[in-house]
Amino acid sequence: MSRRTPPLYQRGKYWLAADERADGTLRTPNLYIWWYDSETRRERSTSTATRDVAAGILALDRVYLADKNEAPAFCHACGQPLAQAQAYLLTDAIADYKIEWGNTRASADTISGRLAHAVAFLDAEQALGAESRFGHSTSCATACGTVFVNAFRAWSRLQPVEWRNGKGEVTVSRPRSPAATEASIAQLIAVLNHAANAEPARSDKRPIYKPLPARQVQRQRRTRIGVEELAKMFAYAAEPDRQRGSLHAFLVASVCTIARPGAVVDISVAPDREQWWPGSPTIDLNPQGRTQNKKHRAVLPVLPLLDRWLREEYETYMALKIPDRAGRGWLVNYHGRAIQDVDRAWDTMLKNIEMPAGREWRPYLLRHSLATLARNNGAEKWDLEGFMGHRAGSQTEVYAIGEFPTVVRALNHIIASIEKLAPGSMHRNATGVVAAGKLAGDKKM
Template sequence: MQQADHQDGLYSRGAYRLAWDRRADGTLRSPFLQIVWYDAAARRLRSRSTGTESIDQAEGELDALYLKRERGQAVCSTCGQTLQAGARYLVTDAIADYLVAREKRSSIGSIRPRLAHVTAYLDETDALATACEDVDEDWIDAFRDWAIEVPIVSPGGKTRERAPGTVEASVRQLAAVINYAHERKNTLWEARFSAKPPGAVDRTPSYRADVRTLASMFSYCVTPERAVGESDDAYARKRPWRSQLHRFLQISVATWARPDAAHEVSTDRKRDQWHSNARALNLNPRGRAQTKKHRPIVPIGSRMAALLDANGARHYVTVDSARRSFEQMAETIGLPGDGEGGLKLIRRSMAHLARERLGERDWVEGQIMLGHRKASTSDVYAPFTPGYLGRALAATESIIEEIERLCPGAFGPPWKRNEKGQDDERDDTAPE
């Protein structure tokens, strides 16, 4: 299709226009009129023959294609009537149906807030009547402009800017919703937009905590500083208040786990995670399907193994999220903000420190610890044998020993639980 076709001055509707398919010398390649439009996904002009030389008939063909692709309305090729199967399917309905269908997925906790941003946009812009076929690249650009201006508010009331990657997560999730609706034949077309790749919007945090900084995090929990004029009772309560953050730090350092996996570690035998005899911890509990963010089985050193053995049949971290207490700690000890800190800092820092100790030759063990490399089927029993990821375990234990020297009690005896089920005092009779 030649670039000069638009000069034919024929019928057009939206991005679609009629044109003759001409060669460079002006002669026709085909006797039939063509429908021409720009395909944003393929980044090129596309065309379709109308099968007729009649401009009137070709206009009808263009109208039918326009309604089908841009408005989700199927048109009968014989009489031109809109088909019932092409009725508009609202985005809000598509989201509601998608959430019901994905309710039992382990990722539902991430799916809900991503789509909540979309429904908030529809509500605030008075666009609740938007149908799936209305959502194109222009619509998504408008959503991006709106979403990036909406700050993230923490439970403590603090706000921070929303990252472009967070916005694209909502865009990506909305595309999944519309594609799911298309699969169910609720809408005629798949999503006509795409999310930007992570590399185009995400800035990988560069800050890594050294061992001394990690030790200061533990000191915040084990030996909290006393504020001027603070009462004995208020000071005495600081440590038990910080016990769950302490536990999160312990399990995160020992396993290099992602924050969500660290929160889900349990020593309940029904979850089949903690294997005391083998000193192996399966970060993926029984009944949870593996996702792209693979959760491996990792070896556990002696100090952390004693803490898990003394934990009883429960989660090691018994709060839903340690984020709020982590943010308070970060502010107190002066960790960097602007996305450089956060719960994932422990995982990033452990990977950095261990890589320096392992060297590139043995870094494959670090990749397995992180879940970036999966064990082969032939290695299914390897995690329960002596020496599994031995070098990675040695590097982890050396970091733990350094932390313990700088902050005695960082991986010391666990806390007892009081009658209310709360951690309130050290159990000095527990195994070291």
């Protein structure tokens, strides 16, 4: 291979590059992993089967980890396990963590984003040249120290959070919250501990710092909405002849479960998910195959309103031919297909019903507001904690599923109040729905 073009990525003896002819043209658009084979005394390569650089880097990392003679956990001289944090680069530790753990999690995108912020810090330090204290050569030993984490905090505080469109243009930018910085630090700690816990270990050090407590860095959400605002949302979502079905289902499921937005869009009637079936008095917000984490998903009683919506979705699902059922059955869906969130529909709704659109007005507002309304309508603390997943069930509750009667009564009262203000807005095929700006009881100006 011609080495006139610098490698796109290199780790140990392996490097990532295109397969070039002598004249510099490409034999194939796909990227290749190259290395020098000392036994045959020639360069060898294997295709990554992709032209995407990020995917190619991931493929090279996998090859590198599979090579026991090359991985840093082994001594090149004697082949014995070796754990030296001073010799193990932080960038390598991040790559290995993502391959072996992060990329396998449901929260892979979140994990990747937090670690990308840490790598951006190394890039920024590297760009400082001689003035850099850290950079791409930063080892795990260095990253385990307080000097590193304090420098990262200081840098991160000045970096805005940005959203980009398909062209890479920044469309939204806001200051980074301290909580976002601490989330990246917590992810770095996980990376460093993963290196020390590997078998055999790749690092002999662990971080001596912890992320700052949530109560110290998280800004308490103060915004809540009442039944009147909820009624406006339902009237808007249920307005006939509009493409607002996903938003409508999201509102219904949120009111009936007080679940986090991610759990709401994850509700499915597909039998293989084992969340609900016709006649079931409960719904399991944690589908079959998903491991529970700190954001516990509870088994909840099915309110009559939710039961009607689930049954109708189940009938739609069962009416499909068996080959067509794959990927269907989601309660919150777009033309039958799963969605990640309702953010765009939510933003449009807030604008149309003339509600604020600040940071505290994201879809998570429903969970905070409904918890407040439920408590003010008589829900007891113990019931509300279990219903919202703030308290993991005891061993007894593994056998005896909680019915949370005070929460159920409170939610049914809230639903009745919304229905009174916006008649028909709770129906899946809305009938008699009033316009969002003309709710029952509104005074004429």
